[in-house]
Amino acid sequence: MLGGAVIGTLVFVLEIAVLLALRPSKLVELTDYVGTTNLDLILTLALFGFIFFAGGLLIAGTPVWWFLHVNGRRNWFDAVGLGAVLGSAGFVFMAMWNPEWTALSLISFLTEEFGGITAGNDGLTSEGWAALIRGTIGIAIAGALAGLAIWKIAYKRRQPRESEHAG
Numbered sequence: 001m002l003g004g005a006v007i008g009t010l011v012f013v014l015e016i017a018v019l020l021a022l023r024p025s026k027l028v029e030l031t032d033y034v035g036t037t038n039l040d041l042i043l044t045l046a047l048f049g050f051i052f053f054a055g056g057l058l059i060a061g062t063p064v065w066w067f068l069h070v071n072g073r074r075n076w077f078d079a080v081g082l083g084a085v086l087g088s089a090g091f092v093f094m095a096m097w098n099p100e101w102t103a104l105s106l107i108s109f110l111t112e113e114f115g116g117i118t119a120g121n122d123g124l125t126s127e128g129w130a131a132l133i134r135g136t137i138g139i140a141i142a143g144a145l146a147g148l149a150i151w152k153i154a155y156k157r158r159q160p161r162e163s164e165h166a167g
Contacts, residue, residue: 001057001061001062003149003153004053004057004149004150004153005050007146008052008053008083008146009046009050009142011145011146012045012138012139013042013045013049015138016045053142056086056087060090061086061150064086065082075151079150080151083145084143084144084147085140085143086143087143087146088137088140092136095135
């Protein structure tokens with residue numbers, strides 16, 4: 001599970017880095033907006049990403065994967081699908097619980113004009129819905145890769161050593 005949380009976090013941070021690379025002026029605006037340095041911003045994003053993925057794996061991923069495992073659904077496709085579905089569902093749940101959630105605002109901030117309004121009148125604005133969809137897709141990709149990493153670690157076939165072949 002640790003490997004999956006790390007992979008999910010790295011993919012999430014990479015996605016943010018790509019968004020910042022596409023719009024380099026946003027990094028300066030974002031660090032000013034948050035009131036931090038570039039390094040602290042990246043470390044904060046990585047910490048929140050890791051907490052999101054590790055918590056999701058413990059709370060939702062483990063029981064659902066146990067159910068799939070017991071029912072013979074142990075292939076990579078199921079692991080990737082589960083990671084994508086649970087990651088995106090967790091993101092949507094958190095955003096709907098609090099539409100002004102920092103991660104949703106961050107996605108809006110990075111992809112639209114400065115600090116686009118994500119929520120108003122106790123609901124998401126059109127900008128908020130667009131940010132929610134972008135964020136959900138990004139987290140689904142990160143969750144899918146985390147699921148694949150966990151599957152590769154948990155179900156890798158053990159290769160016998162040369163000494164085990166000799167008599």
